[in-house]
Amino acid sequence: MDKPKVVLGVSGGIAAYKAAELLRRFTETGHDVRVVPTASALHFVGAATWSALSGNPVSTEVWDDVHEVPHVRLGQHADLVVVAPATADLLARAAHGLADDLLTNTLLTARCPVVLAPAMHTEMWEHPATQENVATLRRRGAVVIEPAVGRLTGADTGKGRFPDPVEIFEVCRRVLARGVSEPDLAGRHVVVSAGGTREPLDPVRFLGNRSSGKQGYALARTAAARGARVTLVSANAALPDPAGVDVIAVGTAVELREAVRRVAADADAVVMAAAVADFRPAVYAGGKIKKKDGEEPAPLALVRNPDILAELAAHRARPGQVVVGFAAETDDVLANGRAKLARKGCDLLVVNEVGERKTFGSEQNEAVVLAADGGETPVPYGPKEALAETVWDLVAERLG
Structure with missing residues (x-):
């Protein structure tokens, strides 16, 4: 079988050296990669490095190997074009259709998916010109990954x-x-x-x-790859932040x-994949609770936590907002799932059986997605990520 053809564009930012790791990921997983750096990028990483790591020649100008018409052929034959890093200058030139x-x-010639991974100083990213250029590229179908927050x-x-x-x-x-x-989730x-x-x-x-x-993070990554702006509210998950996703760390149900x-x-859609505690201790002990010889511990009093999913479904922030819930069940899985769907009032409910060796912590999952209109989609x-794709397929249908 032919290897998937990837064009890796590299523009002139200090993060260009990190693109070498991205290139290695592509080549080690069987992709045929042509690296196309800008002239500025070669000030950070030389052509010899890109050529050695990709196994292919490296060009920056349309005048190289003119008989092969590279300025047309590369885009026409690619299965994916990714620009990483994409500087503010590169985004501006791409948005305005320049071809210098x-x-x-x-x-300009690519008819395949295009992914751009911006990297620049905060002021440059937040400048109205850059934001307008990003909006233009997204409107035209490019996946522009949100940059991360951290040391510049x-x-x-x-x-x-x-x-x-x-x-x-x-x-x-x-x-x-x-x-x-x-x-399909662009915009x-x-x-x-x-x-x-x-x-x-x-x-x-x-x-x-x-x-x-892991399931929530798979949903976030998949939505970002489908062009959405993604906000991930993460409760105590020891996982790396997905690229292009804004992450908010929380601890408790409240x-x-x-x-x-x-x-x-x-938000156009809210997917509640977190496992939210139904109860919390009625009293928080300011100091460590000590065990006392010869005494049994005092009974633990619990109070209910708010039902976040039901609240979201009952009081939608905007018309047409799609609300998706998750139900982890140990017995009578579908019956309990249907009852929960009716009780919560959400549009979709992902129901799966859980246990010590099922779902939690695993890379795999199995589920049935129940719909408020009576539909059932077994996964x-x-x-x-396969379950994540199915969930977003069903959400996209409802978003029209």
């Missing part, structure tokens, strides 16, 4: 950091797997909750659950409720 080097020519060049910190190359690769892999050039804002809440008993103990957050309600105000045992 081989990379911008390739972007020098002592500066803020939004604009190049995302983890491993996470950029995951976005690209999902885009390639879908094989469509128009991301949409989606909120995903993930992980498991922890309800403190005292400074060292808490009530919690076995959720790892904190998760406040965060989700705040960011859902302008066979497989990677959690």
Whole structure:
């Protein structure tokens, strides 16, 4: 079989050296990669490095190997074009259709999916010109990954950091797997909750659950690859931030409720994949609860946590907002799931059977997605990203 053909564009930012790791991920997973750096990028990483790592010649100008018409052929034959890093200058030239080097020519001729991973200082990213250019590119079908928040060049910190190359690769892999050039969630804002809440008993103990957050993170990554602006509300998940996703860390059910309600105000869809504790201790002990010889511990009094999913469904922040819930069941799975769907009032409910060796912490999942209109969509045992794709397919249908 032919290897998937990837064009890796590299523009002139300090993060260019990190693109070498992204290139390695592509080549080690069987992709045929042509690296197209800008002239400025070669000030950071030389052509010899790109050629050695990709196994292919490297060009920056349309005048190289003119008989092969590279400025047309590269874009025409590619299965994916990814630009990482994409500087403010590159985004501006791409948005305005300029074609003054081989990379911008390739972007104009590409009829395959295009992914851009911006990296720049916060002020440059937030400038209205850059934001308008990003909006233009997204409107035309490009997947523009939101930059990460963190240390920038020098002592500066803020939004604009190049995302983890491993996470950029995951976005690209999902885009390639879908094989469509128009991301169906482009222009949409989606909120995903993930992980498991922890309800403190005292400074060292808490009530919690076995959720790892992997399904919620798969939902966030998949939505980003389908062009959505994604906000991930993460409860105690020890996982790397997905590329292009804004992450809000929370601990308790009350904190998760406040965060989700705040960011859902302008969301087109909210997917509640987090395992939220139904109860919390009625009293928090300010000091560690000590055991006393010859005495049994006092009974633990619990109070109910707010029903976040039911609240979201009953009081939608905007007309047409799609609300999706998750139900982890141990017995009478579908019967309990249907009852929960009716009780919560959400549009879709993902129902799966859980246990010590099922779902929690695993890379695999199996579920049935129940719909308020009576539909049932079974998802066979497989990677959690496959379930994520099915959920977003059903959400996209309802968003029209």
